[in-house]
Amino acid sequence: MNYMPGTASLIDDIDKKHLVLLRDGRTLIGFLRSIDQFANLVFHQTVERIHVGKKFGDIPRGIFIVRGENVVLLGEIDIDKLCDNVLQQVSIEEILEEQRLQQQAKQKTEKAKVTALKDRGLSIPKADNLDEY
């Protein structure tokens, strides 16, 4: 079914398993069920996959409707090629724990950096709100 060949149309991606990366950093994997002209996506049987190091965990989320502007990238997943040799799947609790630890470590380093800079009289403004200027 050739809907507008040569264009980046999502129509041919419908009912296929996709991985989408959102602007807030989340990774969702699900079946793309419906789209619209703004690339709003309807995902079915969505799973949020959290990666920490070599481990990952899947949190089942159900149905997701993603507003098109929040999509960073979207790619089809080959269902037949699902085995991950490198990554190791762990339970949800474990991955969340890992994520929390990772966040903690990052915050610590960030804090150390900020204090170090402050001691030297420099300050780097936090890029907290990337979207707002």
Add this chain to the structure above:
Amino acid sequence: MFRFQSLDEDCTLEKEEGLVEEEDEIDQFNDDTFGDGAIDDDWQEEHKRLAELEEQKNNGLGGLGLGALGMGGMGGGNASTVHLPPPASRVPHPSSLPPPHHSLSSMPPPGLEERGGGDLAESLAMLILGADPAIASVGGPAGPGDRSTGLPPPSIPQQHHHPSQLPPHHPLTSSGLPPGPPHPSLLSYQQHQHLIRRGAAPMPQMNSHNIWENNLGFGPVSITPGLLTQMEDSPLMSIIKEVGLPNRPPPMMSEDGRDLSERAPPPRSSSPVIGSPPVRAVPIGTPPKQPMSHAMNHQQQIHHPTAVHVRAPVQHQHRYPPSFPERISPNTLLNIANSPLCRPPFPAGMGPVLSQIQRAQMLNSQVAGFPRGCQGPPLLPGGGGFRPFFGQPPPHRMGPHPGGPPPNHNHVPCPVIRHNTTHLHPQHRRMLTQRMQSRGGERGGRVGDWRSRDPYSNLMTQREKEWVAKIQMMQLQSTDPYLDDYYYQNYFEKMEKRQERDRDGVRKEHTTKLITPQVAKLEHTYRPVQFAGSLGKLTVSSVNNPRKMIDTVVTSRTDDEEKREKQVWNKRRQILYTVEKMYSLLLEVQDFEKRFMQTPEEQREALLEQHKTHTLQLYASLKEKEWDDRVSDEQCLLIMSVRKGKRLISRLIPFLPPLQAATVVMGIARNLPALAKKDKQDQVLCWLVEPIAVVISSLSSASLTDLLQELQGSEGQLSRVLQNKFGVTLLYLILSEGERMQSSNPTCQLMDDNRWTELVFSVTRELLNVPSSSLSPPLFTPPNLLSLFSRYVDRQRLELLQEKLQISALSR
């Protein structure tokens, strides 16, 4: 809670009876705002109903119990919260068939009794059939408020009348009803159903207000064969029946309003598009609706896009699943797929959802067959993680599942070139086709297989896909493709050429031209709309016809012009400034007298001095730089070009010492033509008459002569002077003064040199020559002019002069 209805925009839950009335208006607004896709059901009701279902199910029903679940569900779902438990409890379990609590005689569905477990679906269907008209007839007399009384026992013989009329897969709808109490919501649902069967006629009465009135007149339903096909249902239809029908806001109510707004204003005279664009009941951004069955909904589609959306499918064989483009609820299919396979214990927590699935399963057990029965759960390609909610299918066996032919699978995505939608370069298209084919070839078989197993596939129908594609194509519209998409065009041109070179003459198709949607450039000029014979402009403005609030005209000035204008303004400002300064001095001078009186003796000297200085200053500003006895023409002109300046001079002259005043007057006389020209607008030269008259009267004869000479100084000056009122007045003044001098003092020196005489002669000559029209009347005519003229001119001319100047002959 998973609500698959929400995916289907046309299927919305029926509203609660009690809430319907006040929400009708809200529904209308809802539809207007969100289009037909708006769903305005109350999920809490649904949830409670399903929870009830779950409880009942847990009570250990058999196959018929499932039917009861459905019934209970339906009954519960239609009820308000208050009534939810009772109906659910009141609904008898067909298997157990306890008598209902109410007085209604419990009539186990005869179909059930007769056939036992043989053909559950058909029996239930017959139940429904039998029940429906019965209940419909009952519903009329029952009345709205009658919630507690039971129905008269359904006419069982009727059931046999309608075995063929309803396909058996309305088990849920019917099975719950006959023995159950006529719950108002059930009734309403039935009414809806009848309305469906009736077709278009009762449609306008679908609002809550009329439900009861309508059904008062309802009798047993006779289903026309034509409508019969509509009743052959898709699984979705059955789900609709179970869950309830959408309660659409009354389409008639707001129809007038909407029509009025849609009506375009009457045609106007000039503007291309008048009036606002017609109000679309369906906003442009909403996806296309699902195709509806024609007979019933077509009419509503035409008139009221928000008519009842009942998805009665067009064609459907009994018991056979619809062809796949018709949407089957994924839930049902899923459960169909899974039910025969795995029966793990039912997790208690997953109540409502699974019970819904159960019902769906039941509904579709006969309908859809089990095409996927042998296939594994299709949605678990990667493992269990993808079935978070629906991992456990219902535990109950559903009874015999007549195997039906598998439904049509989804399209295997085969690359089909759609020439009508793709306007891209044919070569491009071909390339992509090839790409797709190669891709499809590898996994075509598997993909197709997988797709066919996916019960949730094709949630987005073909029509919707086309709609999105259409929108995307619209974005490609361009009036100038070479401007908008330069690289694309060039690339394919090059490719074309290359292919022409390479395979010359083999394939002609390469030479086909590119087709991209091109939109003609339209000139949109705004022309103010005017009615013939009306005053002013339209007060109604619209999107296409905006009204210009301010008629601004762009005056484009060149730089030179602007510079010149600026210069003029600057100069004027300068003059005014000078005049202001002189005024301040003048005022001081004028106030001198008063102040002099006020100051004591000692300081009078100083004041006098001051006064003198001021006066001198004033004069100094007027006079020429070097000469003391001549007023600077330039300066004088400048000052006099401004009205204020003239006023200033007129006030100034009395204060000047006589000599200086005389020079000023000389200056004025000298420049009279120029002054006259500049004075055309203001006409205030005449302010000068009085002070000048004073001055003239004090002039000596010599200076008078000089003055007269100045007045006639340049060529043609006198004629110009004569054209100006002030000039004429001045002239007369001079002449009369001269005459006075002569007449009063015979020994005056006026006649000594011939200047005076000559001048007067020239004046008279001029006066005679000048046409009367250009001779402007003076402010006043001195009386002694005539005697003056009589000295110098002969009788004839004197008379002429007299006439011309309208000098009355006065005796001296």
